[in-house]
Amino acid sequence: MQLRYFQSVARYEHISRAAEELRIAQPSLSRAIARLEAELGSPLFDRQGRRIRLNQYGVVFLRHVDRALSELDDGRRAVREARDTGLGRVNVASETLLTISSLLGSFRAAHPRADVRLFQSDADEMNRQLRAREVDFCVASQPLPGTHVESVELVREEVLLGVPHGHWLDGRDSVTVLEIADEPFVTTRRGWQRALLDQLFASEGLTPVLSCESDEPGASGDLISAGLGIGLIPAMSREAGERIPLAWVHVAAPDCQRVLSLVWNRDTHLSEAALKFREFITSRPLMTHRPADS
Incomplete structure (x- = not known):
């Protein structure tokens, strides 16, 4: 228990906050830390009035405490899982x-x-x-x-350009980034889809035009099919027989793929x-x- 107390105090560098998290009285926590320091024969914190800071000995000790407690947590988890399932x-x-x-x-x-x-x-x-x-x-x-x-x-898979049926790219086998420089794109706010789009355009010194940014990569196909723009879709979606009606176009650019x-x-x-x-x-x-x- 002393090690848990020390870990919490070291994280907050504040006795009151650590005591609140641990749900014990502040004086009891202070005494536990003092006993631990006495056992080790070295202070673990520098004290300046009511403020405390982890010192060089505390930093060294914390690394070992984190490792030890993590192993204990893993052991408990292994026993619990073996018992339950x-x-x-x-x-x-x-x-x-x-x-x-x-x-x-x-x-x-x-x-x-x-x-x-x-x-x-x-x-x-x-x-x-x-x-x-x-x-x-x-x-x-x-x-x-x-x-x-x-x-x-x-796996490495090609990333294709998904376009709505009736779009001027519908029926094209491939397209360059320069040809779609002014097309509005459906993409994610962040993640691999957005990172790849930015990378492809940056390689041509361009910035993509965005018509829709979402937090759900799986929604891109629906948004493209609805006519909100075009977008990058992994080939897995086409091969899996995705229910969303889209036309697929290869992007003539190196590394247009997802790993x-x-x-x-x-x-x-x-x-x-x-x-x-x-x-x-x-x-x-x-x-x-x-x-x-x-």
């Missing part, structure tokens, strides 16, 4: 749920004792979830930074369900269509 739980985050919904259904059918939880998250939220160990895996369309992550590429990767925190305990999920997803194709040069 037999196979354990796997938590997966993906930018768009359409990408892996079919695969997750197949996994659950193959491993009915596995408890599967799915989250829709953007790249920033995925990175936070991995660091906080809230998810085991992310199916990411963008690189997730950090030395704590490992990844394996799942999907499975990403995980190398320091996180993986349940048996999580290990089986990683084996399952890396051994099965997410799609049947790949770029011609792959």
Whole structure:
């Protein structure tokens, strides 16, 4: 318990706030920290009146405390999952749920004792979830930074231009970025779709004209079909027989593709369900269509 107390005080560098979070009396927390410092034979905080700051010894100790408590949390989780489900739980985050919904259904059918939880998250939220160990895996369309992550590429797919039927590009096989410089685009506010659009236009010294920005990548097809603009859609959507009526055009630009990767925190305990999920997803194709040069 002393280590939890120290971790909270170190995070806030404030006894009162830490005591409020821990739901204990402030004097009791102060005494617990004092006892810990006595056991270690070194102060962990510099005290200036009522203010405290983590000192050099505290910084060193905190790294080990964070690691130790994280291991304990993983151990509790492993025991709980083994008790509750037999196979354990796997938590997966993906930018768009359409990408892996079919695969997750197949996994659950193959491993009915596995408890599967799915989250829709953007790249920033995925990175936070991995660091906080809230998810085991992310199916990411963008690189997730950090030395704590490992990844394996799942698939590379061409990204096509979706246009509404009757549009002047309907029937075209391919188009250059310069030809669509003045076309209004449907895209996401952030994420791989927006990043790729900006990248393609920046390579020509241009900025795209935006007619609609959404927070749901899966809604782009509906918005394009409704005539609100044109947009970048992964080839997986066409190959999967998407219900939305669109015309598809190849973009004559290098690297007009999306790379999907499975990403995980190398320091996180993986349940048996999580290990089986990683084996399952890396051994099965997410799609049947790949770029011609792959």
